[in-house]
Amino acid sequence: MNIDEVQLITFSPTCTSKQVGEAIVHGTGISSVSKVDLTLEAAGKRGGPSHVLAVITVPVYGGHVAPFALERMRELHTDGAPAVVVVYGNRAYEKALVELDAFVTNLGFKVIAGATFVGEHSYSSEKYPVASGRPDADDLEYAKLFGEKIRAKIAAAEDVEKLYGVDVAHIQRPRQPFFPLLRFLRRVVKLRKSGVLMPRTPEVNTERCTHCGYCVKYCPAGAIIKGEECNTVAEKCIKCCACVKSCPQKARAYDTPFAVLLSDCFKKQKEDRIIL
Incomplete structure (x- = not known):
């Protein structure tokens, strides 16, 4: 056909x-x-x-x-x-x-x-x-x-x-190597039991932010409002990190403990x- x-x-x-x-x-x-x-x-x-x-x-x-x-x-x-x-x-x-x-x-x-x-x-x-x-x-x-x-x-x-x-x-x-996976699962359980709060939105370095609007443009959830680029609406944020990766000033970062675990346990x- x-x-x-x-x-x-x-x-x-x-x-x-x-x-x-x-x-x-x-x-x-x-x-x-x-x-x-x-x-x-x-x-x-x-x-x-x-x-x-x-x-x-x-x-x-x-x-x-x-x-x-x-x-x-x-x-x-x-x-x-x-x-x-x-x-x-x-x-x-x-x-x-x-x-x-x-x-x-x-x-x-x-x-x-x-x-x-x-x-x-x-x-x-x-x-x-x-x-x-x-x-x-x-x-x-x-x-x-x-x-x-x-x-x-x-x-x-x-x-x-x-x-x-x-x-x-x-x-x-x-x-999937077994031991890195097991290590990841154990550390996730430990992390959740520790009561450490997970960041709900990316953090913004207000000194670096130039209000260029890139984060507004690339956010798929509409969680960032033009003119208020240093804030993120937590209820809308889907943690896709499009705003982090698109920011030309590197003013945004999403520092979650899960990034540490993923990087360490899934190197292969x-x-x-x-x-x-």
Whole structure:
């Protein structure tokens, strides 16, 4: 069968999911490309015919698909065939891929491929790096190859009915060293029992802040108000750290004890996985 258009649907506050999605789309070799960026606004009511391939890329927060991503996709509907991808910060994606699969299936998508890619963790910093710099060149090349494989799978099918779906629960899991994981879990339990309060929002260095408005522009939750850039509305903040990573003055920082644990316990870089 022939697919002559691809649609990239992405939620990507720090651009890792977006980079992976764009590489997959490039790999398909399809020239007609449309984009639905859910980062700052909902997709609204949109439909897609069966000849449009949808590539969906979203980040994992705490082992789940970012809630905003699901909320902003809620009105989408299609009879198309998407590749479903989640991007996680080198710890674990837990059931996020299965969760995304079920969600988009209910919207009318037919899941023909799935993948898990590693992206720099939202909490990553120079002091406490967590999958820093990923997706790197190798990740993006693998994402491109994934796109090529999706295109080949579609081309080999006679029609939509013959284009078989996949059970993403059967995707190969990345290797996870046992002792660092055990150390992480023990330290998380200890941290929670200690009663140490977790920061609800990033901290702002008021001397560095120039009120340039970048944090306002890039916050997907609308938690920062123009003219009040040194404040963050805690009830709205989703801790994606888009404001931290986009600030040209480095006036924002999110110093959470979890960043220390993640950086220490998950130094070994995990591999990207795909299933078709």
